[in-house]
Amino acid sequence: MNKNQIHYVVATKIIRFEAAHKLPDYCKGKNHTCGYIHGHSYQLEITVGKWLGEHEAMVIDFKDLKRIINRNIVNKMDHTMLNEIENFPEYPSAERMCIWIWDNLNETFKKKGVDLKKVTLWETATSHATYEGRSL
Numbered sequence: 001m002n003k004n005q006i007h008y009v010v011a012t013k014i015i016r017f018e019a020a021h022k023l024p025d026y027c028k029g030k031n032h033t034c035g036y037i038h039g040h041s042y043q044l045e046i047t048v049g050k051w052l053g054e055h056e057a058m059v060i061d062f063k064d065l066k067r068i069i070n071r072n073i074v075n076k077m078d079h080t081m082l083n084e085i086e087n088f089p090e091y092p093s094a095e096r097m098c099i100w101i102w103d104n105l106n107e108t109f110k111k112k113g114v115d116l117k118k119v120t121l122w123e124t125a126t127s128h129a130t131y132e133g134r135s136l
Contacts (some may be wrong), residue, residue, distance in 0.1 A: 010049035010117055011059040013066055017042050017074050021082035021092045037081070037114065043122035044073065048114040060114050068112075071105050094123045098131035106133070 001083040019109060020039040046069050050059050089096035098119045109116045121130040 002037050006054065007052050008049060009052050009059050010047050011062070011065065012045055012047040013062060013069060013120075015044050015046075015066065015069055015074055016076040017044065019080050023091050023093060024083070036128065038043055040123050042077075043071070043128075044101070044120070045120040045122075046101075046116070047118040047120075048109055049117045050114045057062050060112060064112070068108055078128050092130035094121045094127070095131070099127060102131050102133055107135055 007009055018039060018041055020037055022037045023034045024037070045067065048065065052059065082088060082097070089100055091119055097099050098121050101119045101121065102116060105119070106116045116133065118130060120130040
């Protein structure tokens, strides 16, 4: 950071999409619905950030943020059977999906000069997972 970059600011875009999945072998013998094909109305929140220079207006244009998310994530997932997407997690839980989404966005945002800060995926109105890029 230099003296002209005085405020670290984050911006978040929320996008909704529909998809189906199942968690194979997750509930074997438990008669749990996650093991069967079922769908969700997902809400995806992508948060990016950067140090704003004295004469910069925004972290990223929200139109650009939406375009990047749609091109790299939503267009691949919307109205699909998630288990059938190539190179998708074997167990497409909200947690694993957040990691996959991070991996598919992080480099694009780096090239734009912004930091991917957080991926939050809502599976229902009361249940979500969040990934912030930390791993061992």
